[in-house]
Amino acid sequence: MSEIGRLALILAFGVGVLGVLASLIGGLRRDRELAAVGENAAWAFCGLTGIAVAALLTLLLRHDFNVEYVAAYSSSTLPVWYTIAALWGGMKGSLLWWAFLLAGCTAVVLLQNRDRNRAFMPWVTATLLTTGTFFISLLVFVTDPFERLPFTPTEGSDLNPLLQNYWMTIHPPSLYMGFVSTTVPFAFGIAALATGQLGDGWIRSTRRWTLFSWFFLMLGNLFGAAWAYVVLGWGGYWAWDPVENAAFMPWLTSTAFLHSVMIQEKKDMLKVWNMVLVILTFALTIFGTFLTRSGVVSSVHSFTQSGLGPFFLVFLGIVLTISIGLLVWRLPLLRSRNELESVFSREAAFLLNNLILVGIAFTIFWGTIFPVISEWVRGVKITVGPPFFNRVNAPLALALVFLMGVGPVIAWRRATWSSLRRSFGISASAGVAVGLIAMVAGAGNFYAIVAFSIATFALMTVLVEFWRGARVRHAVLGEAFPVALSRLIGKNRRRYGGYVVHVGLVMVFVGIVASSIFKLEIQKSLLPGESLELGGYTLTYEGVKNGDTDHVLWTAATVAISADGRALGAVYPEKRFYKKPEQPTTEVAIRSTFGEDLYVVLASYELKTGAAIFQVFLNPLIAWMWIGGLVMTIGAGICMWPSFAERRVESTADAAERVGA
Amino acid sequence: MAGVALKANVRVGRERPLSFLRLLSLACTLLALAAVEVRALEQPTQTEIESQLTCQCGCGLTVHSCNHVNCPSGIPLKEEIAQQLKMGEPREQILSWFEKKYGEKVLAAPTMRGFNLAAWTMPFIVIGAGFLMVAFILLRWRRQTAVAGVAGLSELHDKLEIADPAARARLEEALRRFDEGK
Numbered sequence: 001m002s003e004i005g006r007l008a009l010i011l012a013f014g015v016g017v018l019g020v021l022a023s024l025i026g027g028l029r030r031d032r033e034l035a036a037v038g039e040n041a042a043w044a045f046c047g048l049t050g051i052a053v054a055a056l057l058t059l060l061l062r063h064d065f066n067v068e069y070v071a072a073y074s075s076s077t078l079p080v081w082y083t084i085a086a087l088w089g090g091m092k093g094s095l096l097w098w099a100f101l102l103a104g105c106t107a108v109v110l111l112q113n114r115d116r117n118r119a120f121m122p123w124v125t126a127t128l129l130t131t132g133t134f135f136i137s138l139l140v141f142v143t144d145p146f147e148r149l150p151f152t153p154t155e156g157s158d159l160n161p162l163l164q165n166y167w168m169t170i171h172p173p174s175l176y177m178g179f180v181s182t183t184v185p186f187a188f189g190i191a192a193l194a195t196g197q198l199g200d201g202w203i204r205s206t207r208r209w210t211l212f213s214w215f216f217l218m219l220g221n222l223f224g225a226a227w228a229y230v231v232l233g234w235g236g237y238w239a240w241d242p243v244e245n246a247a248f249m250p251w252l253t254s255t256a257f258l259h260s261v262m263i264q265e266k267k268d269m270l271k272v273w274n275m276v277l278v279i280l281t282f283a284l285t286i287f288g289t290f291l292t293r294s295g296v297v298s299s300v301h302s303f304t305q306s307g308l309g310p311f312f313l314v315f316l317g318i319v320l321t322i323s324i325g326l327l328v329w330r331l332p333l334l335r336s337r338n339e340l341e342s343v344f345s346r347e348a349a350f351l352l353n354n355l356i357l358v359g360i361a362f363t364i365f366w367g368t369i370f371p372v373i374s375e376w377v378r379g380v381k382i383t384v385g386p387p388f389f390n391r392v393n394a395p396l397a398l399a400l401v402f403l404m405g406v407g408p409v410i411a412w413r414r415a416t417w418s419s420l421r422r423s424f425g426i427s428a429s430a431g432v433a434v435g436l437i438a439m440v441a442g443a444g445n446f447y448a449i450v451a452f453s454i455a456t457f458a459l460m461t462v463l464v465e466f467w468r469g470a471r472v473r474h475a476v477l478g479e480a481f482p483v484a485l486s487r488l489i490g491k492n493r494r495r496y497g498g499y500v501v502h503v504g505l506v507m508v509f510v511g512i513v514a515s516s517i518f519k520l521e522i523q524k525s526l527l528p529g530e531s532l533e534l535g536g537y538t539l540t541y542e543g544v545k546n547g548d549t550d551h552v553l554w555t556a557a558t559v560a561i562s563a564d565g566r567a568l569g570a571v572y573p574e575k576r577f578y579k580k581p582e583q584p585t586t587e588v589a590i591r592s593t594f595g596e597d598l599y600v601v602l603a604s605y606e607l608k609t610g611a612a613i614f615q616v617f618l619n620p621l622i623a624w625m626w627i628g629g630l631v632m633t634i635g636a637g638i639c640m641w642p643s644f645a646e647r648r649v650e651s652t653a654d655a656a657e658r659v660g661a
Numbered sequence: 662m663a664g665v666a667l668k669a670n671v672r673v674g675r676e677r678p679l680s681f682l683r684l685l686s687l688a689c690t691l692l693a694l695a696a697v698e699v700r701a702l703e704q705p706t707q708t709e710i711e712s713q714l715t716c717q718c719g720c721g722l723t724v725h726s727c728n729h730v731n732c733p734s735g736i737p738l739k740e741e742i743a744q745q746l747k748m749g750e751p752r753e754q755i756l757s758w759f760e761k762k763y764g765e766k767v768l769a770a771p772t773m774r775g776f777n778l779a780a781w782t783m784p785f786i787v788i789g790a791g792f793l794m795v796a797f798i799l800l801r802w803r804r805q806t807a808v809a810g811v812a813g814l815s816e817l818h819d820k821l822e823i824a825d826p827a828a829r830a831r832l833e834e835a836l837r838r839f840d841e842g843k
Contacts, residue, residue: 234726241721340802351795359788366787370771370780378776383715385769386723392784586728604730615728 002067002146005055012048012099013140015041016133020126027122027194035122039110042125045132046103053100056093056145060086066152069093069145075158075580077551085169086159088176091293091308092145097173098289099135101180106132109184109209117205123191124184131183134315138308158580167227175220175247179285181213182250185257186282186323189275193326198333200265203274207261208640213281214258215636217251222508222629233586233601235521235617237625240389245368246288249361253281256357259350259407264336266412267347271334272327273354279323284361286316291368342414349407356400363392390516394447398454401509404502405431405458408495409465424457426464431457451513459506462499469496493638500635507628514621521617523603528610535618537598538562542570544605544612553577554587557602557612561591573602573614597622705752710742714759715769723769738767 019041026034056069060083065071073090074083088097106128113121139145162168185206192202224247229237238244257277263270294309327334340347367384374382409423435453443449466485473484489496524532526541533539542558556574560567571589578585591598597619605612711725717734720727724742727735738759745755759767771777 232728234722234728236726239722239726339806340799341806343796343799343803348799351799355788355791355795359784359791362787363784366783367780374771374776374780381764381766382771382777383766383769384771384780385715387713387770388780391770392781396788584730601728603728 001055001058001062001064002148005052005059006144006146008048008051008055009096009136009140009144009146012045012052013133013136015044015048016129016136019045019129020133023122023126023129027126032118035125038122038125038129042106042110042129045129045136046107049096049100049103049132049136052139052145053087053096056096057084057087059146060084063156065154065156066148068147068149071149071153071156073156073159075156075551077549077580078156078159078164079551081166081169082159082164085163085172088172089159089163089168092139092143094172094176095135095139095143096145098176098180099132099139101173101176102128102132102135102183105181105184109187113205117188117191117201119195119197120188120191120202120205123194124187127187127190128183138311142308142311155580158578161576161578161581161583161585162231164578165227165231167223167230171220171223171227174216174223178213178215178217178220179247179250179288181209181216182254182282182285184209185213185278189278190323190326193275193323193330196330196333198271198330200268203261203264208642210254210258210261211636211640214251214254215633215640217247217254218629218632218636221247221251222626226626229622230588230590231585233588233615235519235599235601235615235619237622240364240367240386242368243288243292245364246284246291249364250281250284250288252357252361252364253277253284256354256361257281259357260354263347263350267339269336269339269347271336272331275327275334277354277358279320279327280358283316283320283323284365286312286319290316344410344415346407346410346412349403349410353400353403353407356396356403360393360396360400363396364389367392397509398447398450401451401458401506402454404505405454405461408499408502409461424461427457427460430460445517448513448517452510455506455510455513459503462502462506465499466496489638493641497635497638497640500638501632502635504628504631504633504635507624507631509628511621511624511626511628514624515619518620519617521615523613523615525611525613532614532616534598534616535596536563537568537618539598539600539614539616541612541614543610551579553579555602555605556587557605557614559589559600559614561598571598571600573600575602575605592623594623594627596620704746704749705755707739707742707746710746710752710755711739713756713769714738714742714767717763717767 019038022034022041023038025031026036026038059067059070060074061080063070063074063076069090069092070086073086073093078086086093088094106125109124109128110121113124117124188202188206188209192198221244224244225237228239254277257274260270260277261274264274290309290312293312342348367388370384371382374380405427406424411419411423415423431453434456435449438449438452443452466488469488470481470485473479473488474481477484479487489500520535522532522534526532528541528543531538531540538561540560540562542560544555544557547554547556554574554576556572558570558572560570562568568591571591573589574587576585576587577583586601586603589600591600597617599617599619601615601617603613603615708725712723714724716722716724716727716729716732716738718727718729718732720729720732724735724738729735741759742755745758750758756768760772765772771780773781
């Protein structure tokens with residue numbers, strides 16, 4: 001099976017190179033036959049990458065420990081679900097998984113564009129295949145996932161215990177899908193630059209892909225936060241680790257693009273800027289991969305570090321050189337007739353929103369690479385951690401949420417005092433009121449008061465928009481209010497889906513602020529029968545239970561929870577010891593409600609006395625983050641679902657292209 | 662009826678546009694206020710100092726967040742923090758003591774002196790420059806629009822003499838939808 005996988009990779013590399021060359025020459029000569037050869041090669045590339053993934057998966061499931069990757073990342077006692085997750089749990093497998101996902105995206109792009117975007121397709125195929133072939137080339141020439149050992153170990157080393165968690169089965173695929181799918185808008189951007197067809201055709205063709213990649217980047221980041229929260233056991237979910245930062249930056253630039261592209265569609269402006277954002281987003285995904293695999297900065301995600309960094313750096317350099325070269329070459333064609341009636345308009349608000357989003361991305365980038373710069377310049381190792389990122393990003397986040405409230409409602413072209421009063425009167429009043437209430441209630445923290453106030457403003461702006469729209473339908477068409485609301489959303493999914501995303505983001509923001517500022521915690525050693533108190537809860541330690549399986553030894557403490565004398569059940573925080581890698585882990589126990597999470601960690605215990613040390617955190621409004629993520633998912637789904645009007649526009653454009661062809 | 666609505670719209674369109682710079686300076690002041698670190702004057706807490714130091718065990722977390730059992734770095738650091746606090750030292754003195762003992766890498770954020778100042782100032786320099794650029798671009802576009810005589814739709818609409826009330830109403834509706842971004 002490993003020979004089949006290896007052969008599939010070699011063939012995939014061959015057809016990849018062939019496809020790139022055929023597509024490039026086909027694109028340059030406008031030769032349809034060569035372009036078709038390129039597309040057929042891309043199909044073959046997809047099939048062969050699929051075979052390689054299937055081969056590695058089969059080897060993992062068969063526990064063929066003669067294969068180095070299988071021996072290093074799985075064991076015979078590893079549950080099946082985690083054995084499948086081992087496919088992307090190691091560096092080699094994750095590269096293959098990346099190439100496979102990109103091949104999948106390539107296949108969908110080829111299918112979607114059988115009869116459309118024919119001028120773009122050779123360039124799109126060439127760009128997608130170049131990226132895919134680069135990843136495959138690493139697997140063929142540098143780090144072979146099918147490498148066999150000179151002997152067969154009786155047992156595998158097992159998957160890193162920290163990865164043996166359900167969030168890790170969905171976090172990497174989501175994040176990789178987000179990373180990989182940014183290649184599609186990038187490929188269309190390159191195609192538009194290469195062909196000189198710089199109207200909004202390429203943007204229309206990739207709008208859903210942009211949303212798709214943004215959505216998966218968002219999910220990947222949220223799932224990663226959820227994993228850190230339940231696995232790492234320090235009571236938090238985001239540590240500003242370089243690898244976390246690497247995943248967050250493309251999401252920020254992608255968000256900026258989703259907003260600025262509206263100005264191009266609506267007013268034919270910002271063509272250069274949009275192209276820059278597409279290139280930047282793709283480049284940041286490659287930069288993130290470089291960070292993860294180079295070890296150039298220290299990270300807790302060290303399980304995928306390798307010597308592959310220079311290859312990614314060279315690839316990144318090539319990508320940036322070609323992209324910027326094309327951009328500069330096409331600058332005369334990208335000039336747009338920029339019109340602006342007033343600097344106080346939606347156009348200006350969107351520009352500011354872009355500035356803040358890209359500014360936050362730059363801040364994170366700067367903070368992430370500054371230790372390396374410091375070492376180069378001064379020869380001194382320093383740390384840039386949470387205090388830096390929190391302090392610099394907090395005011396920027398506040399400004400962003402404020403603009404999130406302003407942007408969707410402020411008038412295009414020009415705003416006046418009366419239109420502002422009409423649009424923001426209720427929401428601004430609600431924001432001020434919540435700020436005052438928070439102050440009177442003793443919130444105490446300046447940031448928290450401002451943050452809650454601005455969040456309320458942003459939330460109310462959107463809710464008032466929903467209410468106004470539904471009310472008009474109710475009054476004019478006589479529809480029942482819920483019907484009016486659903487039809488309002490259905491008639492303009494992109495707009496109202498975006499509003500739903502904003503509601504979700506406000507919830508996430510409030511969750512982050514509350515859990516960061518108002519967190520309570522205590523650490524205490526208890527004997528069975530003793531209690532500790534935190535935030536009105538009483539936690540009574542009742543004792544421990546032990547267990548032993550082929551895979552893991554575990555000790556779970558029973559902790560009864562009560563509040564105001566009322567029993568609220570029990571939680572069972574655990575300490576585990578994984579036998580194969582001989583590594584202990586902490587399994588936290590969380591009692592989650594809409595208002596707060598009671599997060600209990602069994603830090604250590606003594607078998608003789610039964611004494612145990614507990615760390616307990618009371619994290620307010622954490623659930624808002626996860627629910628907010630769900631709301632954002634719903635909003636993104638609404639945006640991505642094509643409306644009748646969009647389908648009509650697309651089919652008209654396709655028909656026009658066919659007639660033109 | 663349409664005529665009444667049209668007049669109302671024209672009146673709105675002719676209102677004094679907002680002073681961009683005035684509102685901008687207000688927003689900047691609010692942001693600057695938000696950026697000001699509201700620090701208590703009293704003695705720092707154990708948690709506060711723990712959150713300013715990086716655990717040296719390789720976990721990448723702050724001393725406060727590291728929860729490794731019997732951590733060879735986190736536990737001694739916590740004890741040293743407690744000792745320093747007992748001596749009544751102020752925040753900066755305590756951090757400086759740790760910096761001298763363990764090197765700069767123990768601090769969870771760069772110091773605000775020398776080359777490290779670049780870490781703190783660069784984001785604001787870049788964003789500030791970006792802000793000036795955005796302001797410049799917006800003002801230039803606005804000037805271009807005015808010089809080219811490309812009247813805004815609302816002004817154009819105002820100048821048009823549309824006799825047909827139905828056509829006027831359609832235009833009115835189209836403008837309203839455009840304004841609302843539909």
